[in-house]
Amino acid sequence: MTIFIIQLLNSFFYAAVLFLIAAGLSLIYGVMRIVNLAHGSLYALGAYVSAWVVGGTVGHAASGTLGLAGLLLLLPVGAVAVAVVGAVIEPTLLRPLYRRPEEYHLLITFGLLMILEDAMKFLFGGTPLTAGSIMDHMGSIPIGRLLYPTYNLFVIAIGLIAALGLWWIIYRTKFGVILRATSQDRRMAAALGLNVSRVYVQAFAIGCFMAGLGGAVVVPAQAAVLGMGIEALILAFVVVVIGGLGSLEGALVGALIVGLVRTAGIQFFPEIELAVLYLIAMAVLLIRPTGLFGRA
């Protein structure tokens, strides 16, 4: 029973991180109809920046005065940095291509993926970076006869808060109405006086923030390493294929399905764990091509 609860929590932890990445990917697609292949690299950038800032602070003599709260407050710096990068990328690289066919979007975001991967290699080197001190500070809580890292529960809570926060922003605020209107008919939104270009920058920056936050929350538990972005991108795609690209509910349910299947896979069928995920994605594509919550 204890093992089952721990595995369930592990899958929720995993789902929380995947939700942050996939929700950003879905938000960007939902509003701008761009499949952002660089999304995984933006997640990795968030991880690197947060690990670098937290690691650098811990290494500094003054870190003792910061404590756990201070380190936790430093963690979202990576997400903010990625949002700023997003706010620069959208008007400079993506905006000129909106009128072009989708393959141009794929090409430019794939190019961006390569550039970001190299930029991270150049800036942070090949050595993995970690913010593990946060995990050490938070300790563990007993579950049955075993101990479970408190930090993992913190990440699950962040995932839940992010899901509720995003839902509230999209369905309950003025900005959400503007975002939904722009995503449904950008021409009409403009005719009603909405500055669509500004909405696009904001939506892209929020999507990037989500990816960066995913990276930021993961580095206390796992080190930031080169290539982590590609792996995350593939899994985020599995999530949005299952849930439906452009749907917030889809990102949440898709992340939970992938989290649960992956945890079960590691436990019971580690050799074909990823294959099972792809099979589920393929089945969804065949039966319901728009995903569980997506619209045609």
Next chain:
Amino acid sequence: MLEVNAIDTYRGPAHILSGVSLRVDKKEVVCLVGRNGAGKTTTIESIMGFLPVRAGQILFHDEDVTGLPPHERAKRGIGYSPEDCGVFPDLSVSENLMISRWLGDEVAKRRNGGQRVDPDAQAFSLFPEVQSLLQRQGLHLSGGQRKMVAIARAMMLSPSLLLLDEAFEGLAPVVVNRFAEAVTKIKAMGVSILMAESHLGAATRIGDRLYAIDRGEIIFHGSPREALADEKVMKALRG
């Protein structure tokens, strides 16, 4: 109020409008009539800023708006109801109306410290039934209801000029009368209207002046009575 001076507009490589000129004065209903594909929608979309104008000029309240994006034109008081109504399908009617009310408030604040005619009263006086649809999603509206919401939404902006693209298309004759009454009411509110219309009958009933367009060129300008008597106009409209 609105002056379109010899504009040339392309859709991709296709040259659609050549040297189109028209004028809309204060408190005036002007109809742009023509067959399908004659260039009516292209003219309306050029005025709204969706299509770039390659030559010519568009003046609104004596300001050159030719290079301005659509949202800046809306902020200057141009309301727009497109042929397909443009009602956001996943937004409720209330949310659809909310967007233009925000902009209307913003514009009014900038112009005269926030004072303006109650936009809700103005919009709902045209189509009172829109009030009973407020919670319904745009997706679940009938064709006539969508047209009502689109016009009510454009009026929420408190515009000084309303662009209506095929406002009567697809409506039952009884409903057409309701829309014609609404146009008269809008005019009485001091708002000018430029309507693109395929049916000469409706246009001559409510228009103060008429422009006829054929193959991207204005072929006639005058009163509805003159249009009905003009063989060239009748021929162009009949095809």
